[in-house]
Amino acid sequence: MEKSYVLSKEDFPRFLERLKQFGTVYAPTKVSEQSFAFKAVEREEEIAFEALRTILPPKKFLYPQRETLFSYDESGNITEPEVNQPLVIFGAHPCDLSGMKVLDDIFTAPPGDSLYIERRKHILVVGQSCIPDKYCFCESMGTDSVKDGYDLFLTDIEDHFFVEVATPKAAELFNECDFLIQASEPYKQAFKDFWHNRKDLFSNRFETSNLPALLDLEANHPVWEELGQKCLSCGNCTFVCPTCYCFDIVEIANFNGSGQRGREWDSCQFHGFAKVAGNFNFRPGPVDRLKFWYRHKLHGFQDAYEFPTCVGCGRCTVSCPAEIDDIVGVVVRLEGKDDRKSIYAKEPVL
Amino acid sequence: MSIARLSETNKRSKPIPTISVQSLTGCAGELLVILENLQKMLPYVRIQSFPFAQSKNSDEPVDITFVEGSVSNPHDLEKLRAIRLRSKRVVAVGNCAVWGCVQKGACSRLAVEEMRNQVYGAESKIEVMPASRIEDHVQVDVKLSGCPIDSTQLLAVAASMLKDHLPYVTKKPVCLECKLRENPCILIEQDLPCLGPVTAAGCGALCPSVGAPCYGCWGPSEEAQMDAMANVLMEKGFSLKEILTRLQAFGAPPELFTRLNQLQDQADSN
Numbered sequence A: 001m002e003k004s005y006v007l008s009k010e011d012f013p014r015f016l017e018r019l020k021q022f023g024t025v026y027a028p029t030k031v032s033e034q035s036f037a038f039k040a041v042e043r044e045e046e047i048a049f050e051a052l053r054t055i056l057p058p059k060k061f062l063y064p065q066r067e068t069l070f071s072y073d074e075s076g077n078i079t080e081p082e083v084n085q086p087l088v089i090f091g092a093h094p095c096d097l098s099g100m101k102v103l104d105d106i107f108t109a110p111p112g113d114s115l116y117i118e119r120r121k122h123i124l125v126v127g128q129s130c131i132p133d134k135y136c137f138c139e140s141m142g143t144d145s146v147k148d149g150y151d152l153f154l155t156d157i158e159d160h161f162f163v164e165v166a167t168p169k170a171a172e173l174f175n176e177c178d179f180l181i182q183a184s185e186p187y188k189q190a191f192k193d194f195w196h197n198r199k200d201l202f203s204n205r206f207e208t209s210n211l212p213a214l215l216d217l218e219a220n221h222p223v224w225e226e227l228g229q230k231c232l233s234c235g236n237c238t239f240v241c242p243t244c245y246c247f248d249i250v251e252i253a254n255f256n257g258s259g260q261r262g263r264e265w266d267s268c269q270f271h272g273f274a275k276v277a278g279n280f281n282f283r284p285g286p287v288d289r290l291k292f293w294y295r296h297k298l299h300g301f302q303d304a305y306e307f308p309t310c311v312g313c314g315r316c317t318v319s320c321p322a323e324i325d326d327i328v329g330v331v332v333r334l335e336g337k338d339d340r341k342s343i344y345a346k347e348p349v350l
Numbered sequence B: 001m002s003i004a005r006l007s008e009t010n011k012r013s014k015p016i017p018t019i020s021v022q023s024l025t026g027c028a029g030e031l032l033v034i035l036e037n038l039q040k041m042l043p044y045v046r047i048q049s050f051p052f053a054q055s056k057n058s059d060e061p062v063d064i065t066f067v068e069g070s071v072s073n074p075h076d077l078e079k080l081r082a083i084r085l086r087s088k089r090v091v092a093v094g095n096c097a098v099w100g101c102v103q104k105g106a107c108s109r110l111a112v113e114e115m116r117n118q119v120y121g122a123e124s125k126i127e128v129m130p131a132s133r134i135e136d137h138v139q140v141d142v143k144l145s146g147c148p149i150d151s152t153q154l155l156a157v158a159a160s161m162l163k164d165h166l167p168y169v170t171k172k173p174v175c176l177e178c179k180l181r182e183n184p185c186i187l188i189e190q191d192l193p194c195l196g197p198v199t200a201a202g203c204g205a206l207c208p209s210v211g212a213p214c215y216g217c218w219g220p221s222e223e224a225q226m227d228a229m230a231n232v233l234m235e236k237g238f239s240l241k242e243i244l245t246r247l248q249a250f251g252a253p254p255e256l257f258t259r260l261n262q263l264q265d266q267a268d269s270n
C-alpha cells in the first residue's frame, strides 16, 4: 500500500491546504519558552516544526481531557454526543504514534469504547520524523520507529520531506496533486540515511531487555522509598503520558431533573484513586503510588498485553516538579549501575 | 428520603425546599456569588433567610443553610449553633467556613488578644476568639471551599442536594485542572512558588492559567504532600520560613506541618 513521494518544503503551504480539506489541522505550536501544544493551525508559520514533545500528547484528540458521555432531560430521554468532527493530527513523532497504538489496543478491545472508536474514525494522522534530545529514550523502549499507525509520514531530508502515504484515506486525499513527486533513488537514499544515522543520536538509554524481570527482582529496591518520599502526588506525570488512560466518572445534576454524565482524566498518583468502600486504600502513600506507576509503565501492562506502556517520550521527565521521573536513571539504578548522572543534574554554576 | 420530599411531608415547611444564607466572620464574597446565582436557583427553592440581600427574614426551620465565614468571636459561635439547630443540612461555603482562611492561617502566629488591642485599643469591649472552621464546632454536611467559591460548583452542589444525590466536590489538586488546560508549568519553567500540587481544585486553575502561582486559596487537596512541596521550593532557593508562610496562609490544618514546623523550630534555636 505504502507509496513514497517527496515534497519540496516550498510546497508545504499547498500540502497544508490539502490537509485542511480533510478537517481542522492540529499541529505543535510554541506556547512558552520551553513548551509546545497541539493547537488548530491555519498557516505554516504557526507550526513549530522543531517541537519534540507537546505538553499533552495527541491522546487529547482521541480521548479528550473532559467529555460528556451522555445527557438526559427532565423526562429521562438520553442524548449521546456527536463525535464525528474530522480532524488532522499533524506532527506526531514515532513515540506518539506508538502511544496512540497502545490507546487503540486498550479502548477498542471488546466490548470497545464507542466514543473512542467513533472519534478515531474521523482522525487523519500525519507523522513526522525527529532528532532526539537528552530526554528521549524511545530507542530503549523499541518505539523509535513505527511501521504503521499513521496515514502519512514525513521524514525531514534537508529541503524536502520524504512522504510516505500509508492508507487509502490519505491516498484519496492526495489524489492528483502535483506537489507530491514520486521519490527517486537519491531521495530514497537520503531517507534511509536519516533513519540509520538517527539510531546513534540517543544519549538517554538503557540496555535492559527484560524490564519485567528487573522490576520483579527489585520490587523492594531503596530507590522507590527515596523517590516516593519526594513525590507531590500532583498527577502531572500521568496527564502528560501518551498512554495513561485512567478516568473518573462524574454526574452533574441540574435543578430541573436533567443532567449529564461525564468523564475526566484521573491519576493513580492521587490519594483518592485507590480508595474503596470502608475508607480502605490499597495504595495509601506516595511511595506505594509512585512504585505502582513505574511498574505499570514498564511492567504491569506486559502481564495482559505483552508490551510495556511507556513509549519513551520523556514527557513525565520534564513535567515532574519534584524531578523524580528520570525513568532511564531509575532503570539503570535497578540494574545496579549507580554511576549514571541524574538527567536533572544542573550544569555547575560558575 | 430526599429533602424535597421531606419538605412535602413536613407540615411546618412549605412544599418547595427552603434555603437560608448566613454569614459569620468573612468578606461576604461567597454571599455575592450566591446572590449572582440566585436567579438560577429561585424556581426550585424559597429563600427563607438571607440577611445580606433581603430585609424580611425568618428563623423558622430550614432545609439547607449556606454558611460563610469563620468562627472568630463568641457571637459567631452562638449564631452558628442556632443555625445548626434549625437546618436540616449545613453547607460550609468558602475557605473561611471550610478551613478558617487568612484569619486562621496567616494570623495564627500572632496572639489574638494582642491583635485586638492593636486594632481596637486595650479598653475595647470587643470579644475575640482565635479563628476556627465551622466544623470545629458543629456538624457540617457539605464543604464547598473557594475564595470565593466557584459558581459552577455551587450550582452543582445545590442541585445535587435538592435531588438527594451525593454532592460531588473534588479534593484532587489544582495541577489536574492546570494540566487539563495544557498550561505550561510555571513552577518548573519559571521557578514560581506555585502551590497547585497541594491545593484542592475547583477554581479551574485560575492563577496558573494567567501565569500567576497558585496561592492555595482553596485549601489543601486530599493528603497534600506538604513536606515534598517544601522540598521542591527549598531546592528553588525559597527559605523554609517563606515556604511555611505561603503554605499556611489559607488555614491548612497544623497537623500537615508537623515535620516542617520542627525543622523551622530547630533552625530558629540555632
Ligand code: SF4
Binding pocket: A237, A240, A241, A242, A243, A297, A309, A310, A311, A312, A313, A314, A315, A316, A317, A327
Ligand atoms: S511514562 Fe513518561 S516517558 Fe514513558 S510514555 Fe509515559 S510520559 Fe512518556
Ligand code: SF4
Binding pocket: A230, A231, A232, A233, A234, A235, A236, A237, A238, A269, A290, A319, A320, A321, A322, A323, A324, A325
Ligand atoms: S512523580 Fe512527579 S509528576 Fe508524578 S505525581 Fe509525583 S511529583 Fe507529580
Ligand code: SF4
Binding pocket: A234, A236, A321, B174, B175, B176, B178, B179, B183, B184, B185, B186, B187, B188, B194, B195, B196, B197, B205, B208, B214
Ligand atoms: S503551574 Fe502550578 S498548578 Fe500548574 S501544573 Fe505547575 S505546579 Fe501544578
Ligand code: SF4
Binding pocket: B147, B174, B199, B200, B203, B204, B205, B206, B207, B208, B213, B214, B215, B216, B217, B218, B219
Ligand atoms: S489557582 Fe490557587 S490561588 Fe488561584 S484561585 Fe485557584 S486555588 Fe486559589
